[in-house]
Amino acid sequence: HTVKTRRRLVKFTILRFSLRCALCKCSENCPDKYGEKITLKSQELTVHYFCLLMSSGVYQRGEENEGIYGFLVDDIKQEVRRSSRLKCAVCKKNGASVGCYVKSCQKKVHFPCGKQHQFIFQFTDLFPSYCKDHSPTQSLPVSACVSEPMSCSVCLDPIEPVLSYSILKCPACHGSWFHRDCVQNQAHSAGMFFFRCTLCNNKDMFQQEMLQMGVHIPERDAAWELEENAYGELLQVYQHCDAKKCLSHSGRTYSSRTGWFQILRCALCGSSGTHRKCGSLKLDETNWACEDCAGSVDGTASLPRHTDSPQPGGQRRSRTSKRSLTLTPRQSPIVCKRPFLLGGSAREILQELASQTSQHQLSMPVVVNGNKVLEAAMELVKRSDFNPSHALAVRFTSSKHSSSPDTCPGNTRHFLRLLVQQLQNTVFEGPDGAKTLTLDARALREDVYFDVGCLLSLSLVHGGPPLGFFSRALYLCLFNFPRDTPLTVEDMGSTVFTDKVKKIQESKSLEELREAMESASEYLEVAGCTRPVESLSDKDTLVKDIVSFHLITRMQLPVQRFCEGLKTLGVFDQVQMFPGAFVGLFCSSHDKLTADTMAALFTVQFSDQEETAGKETAVVTFWRHYLLECEVGRCATSLEDVLIFATSADVVPAVGFSPSPTLSFLHPLDPAGAFPVSQPSSNRLLLPVVPSYQAFKKHMEYAVCQLTVLQII
Numbered sequence: 001h002t003v004k005t006r007r008r009l010v011k012f013t014i015l016r017f018s019l020r021c022a023l024c025k026c027s028e029n030c031p032d033k034y035g036e037k038i039t040l041k042s043q044e045l046t047v048h049y050f051c052l053l054m055s056s057g058v059y060q061r062g063e064e065n066e067g068i069y070g071f072l073v074d075d076i077k078q079e080v081r082r083s084s085r086l087k088c089a090v091c092k093k094n095g096a097s098v099g100c101y102v103k104s105c106q107k108k109v110h111f112p113c114g115k116q117h118q119f120i121f122q123f124t125d126l127f128p129s130y131c132k133d134h135s136p137t138q139s140l141p142v143s144a145c146v147s148e149p150m151s152c153s154v155c156l157d158p159i160e161p162v163l164s165y166s167i168l169k170c171p172a173c174h175g176s177w178f179h180r181d182c183v184q185n186q187a188h189s190a191g192m193f194f195f196r197c198t199l200c201n202n203k204d205m206f207q208q209e210m211l212q213m214g215v216h217i218p219e220r221d222a223a224w225e226l227e228e229n230a231y232g233e234l235l236q237v238y239q240h241c242d243a244k245k246c247l248s249h250s251g252r253t254y255s256s257r258t259g260w261f262q263i264l265r266c267a268l269c270g271s272s273g274t275h276r277k278c279g280s281l282k283l284d285e286t287n288w289a290c291e292d293c294a295g296s297v298d299g300t301a302s303l304p305r306h307t308d309s310p311q312p313g314g315q316r317r318s319r320t321s322k323r324s325l326t327l328t329p330r331q332s333p334i335v336c337k338r339p340f341l342l343g344g345s346a347r348e349i350l351q352e353l354a355s356q357t358s359q360h361q362l363s364m365p366v367v368v369n370g371n372k373v374l375e376a377a378m379e380l381v382k383r384s385d386f387n388p389s390h391a392l393a394v395r396f397t398s399s400k401h402s403s404s405p406d407t408c409p410g411n412t413r414h415f416l417r418l419l420v421q422q423l424q425n426t427v428f429e430g431p432d433g434a435k436t437l438t439l440d441a442r443a444l445r446e447d448v449y450f451d452v453g454c455l456l457s458l459s460l461v462h463g464g465p466p467l468g469f470f471s472r473a474l475y476l477c478l479f480n481f482p483r484d485t486p487l488t489v490e491d492m493g494s495t496v497f498t499d500k501v502k503k504i505q506e507s508k509s510l511e512e513l514r515e516a517m518e519s520a521s522e523y524l525e526v527a528g529c530t531r532p533v534e535s536l537s538d539k540d541t542l543v544k545d546i547v548s549f550h551l552i553t554r555m556q557l558p559v560q561r562f563c564e565g566l567k568t569l570g571v572f573d574q575v576q577m578f579p580g581a582f583v584g585l586f587c588s589s590h591d592k593l594t595a596d597t598m599a600a601l602f603t604v605q606f607s608d609q610e611e612t613a614g615k616e617t618a619v620v621t622f623w624r625h626y627l628l629e630c631e632v633g634r635c636a637t638s639l640e641d642v643l644i645f646a647t648s649a650d651v652v653p654a655v656g657f658s659p660s661p662t663l664s665f666l667h668p669l670d671p672a673g674a675f676p677v678s679q680p681s682s683n684r685l686l687l688p689v690v691p692s693y694q695a696f697k698k699h700m701e702y703a704v705c706q707l708t709v710l711q712i713i
Helices: 002-018 049-054 073-083 111-116 180-194 204-212 291-296 346-355 373-381 409-423 441-445 448-461 472-479 496-505 510-519 521-527 538-553 556-566 568-577 579-587 595-601 610-632 639-647 693-712
Strands: 037-040 045-048 167-169 177-179 263-265 273-275 358-368 390-396 662-666 677-679 684-688
Touching: 045 049, 045 073, 049 111, 167 180, 177 180, 180 204, 346 448, 346 568, 346 579, 358 373, 373 409, 373 448, 390 409, 409 448, 409 639, 441 448, 441 556, 448 556, 448 568, 472 538, 472 556, 472 568, 472 579, 496 510, 496 538, 510 521, 510 538, 521 538, 538 556, 556 568, 568 579, 595 610, 595 639, 610 639, 610 662, 610 684, 610 693, 639 677, 639 684, 639 693, 684 693
Parallel strands: 358 390, 662 684
Antiparallel strands: 037 045, 167 177, 263 273, 677 684
């Protein structure tokens, strides 16, 4: 019995040693730490894949299906013999196959020993390794002004705000810091396709930096995508009655195909249900919303629900004369929840946001004295009862608008059109159509940046015009689109500082560069960019740091408050998700109206009688000919004047017209006194039926010009 036990022990010992890695002499099987443990039984060879990758004397000379992923068996054995003569600088044992990539450094280690003693292994290019003395390090940019992190952005545990081997940061936002082990676990879980910064969502720059700092990123899909039947639960349909009292004798899970005891699922979330009988629904009703969804999203009052409790309005913190610069949002944003909007146009997304506002319930009164639109708007957002989801009831105190009802959409569109024009002269600077935020201490103190962002969001959702005046640089700073696009000196705009930076950028010699830096010394000192230059190539990094300071660092708080304002009604979140869809709305001037686009805007509503409809068809011909003459300048009015006359908007609103513009007809007894009538509240234009084009043109010009003159007055 003792002999058998000894034989088994010897056999186990031989087997255990045969399964040790031939390079690091470690038998541990941990793919996350050492890579896949691969055994070639025919060759009696076992290695960790990472030990093989990082070994200094072996190269991949074969095809992927040869040896171990292209590493030939003879080459591996030769590397084992070579490293057997080298002593590890950590454990002092032979077999150190990994050497520091710096040629002058003689440190050799086993791969596991190197991981324990802060070696950095770069899983890219030639797979170099660096000892603690020569390893790459991270540092904050000279011009960066980043608050110290309080916790790891992955595990959320407290973190020491000092960059080191154990503490890394994101190179894009500089605000996301994390433990090395945490970001390595994240990389193993997310894989190359989903591994990115948890704070700014940057992928390319983040992955490149992490590879340089020794984080291994598997070239595969995310771990959650590889789990078998991971999304099987999505194929299951919710089948349960959640009414407080279920009336079904067959139980809460019973559902008939039709009738009173068919279970209806919530039309918004799909994760709650009720029998028609239990929910007091009608037999023909197919749409139903649960209490949670109906209470959290405005605009669902038409859907039946368990209770008819009032929906909560938006909340806004009180504001005093001394407004603090806290970073908390001042109202709850409306969230766009419908899945069909993924990849939709900006207009579709804004229409969805607009549908969730209480356009036909409560309203916010806005009184405008003359053309003081901006003052009225600023007073509106400072009110303690301000709720952006309520409709705007605009009233102009001048006589020309006194006859319009308070909630007339025409008044609202006219108000928003003037508001967007006047907002461009508040916290913005630069040429028309390419404006950026300006740094204004008074605006910061009074929190004007937030108010301007709030009003722009309000305008977009409530029927205002497309903005079209943002510069590409401002849009890039706000929404990081186009991604990985560098900022340039031209993005700084036309200032005295820009001219000095351009001189630095255009320097042809080292002496000329130093002279340009001397002339801009005061600005460089403020920007934290004062530094010695040893070669002309140093100017590229210098200019990059100056531009980063001018557009990002010094504007950090204004941009932050402006973004908080844009979060009103959920606008900022939607633009951040679909920046490509919104870039034209923010940065490109609207398309010039043409006769064809104007004609296509209006739907013609003919009379039912055939004889009358024939006369109206002739008027439609007059209408289209009139639009063509407006386009080429043969009329006293422009196409914009005509659109303002009909809808109170000079361009198509960002959210589109609601309701769609229509053309109807007037049949006067005396054609000589027949003039067109506009109804901006319903976007309806009534055209007089007259016998000739000359009479039609004369009457149209008179009516449109009269409104234009009144607006100027």
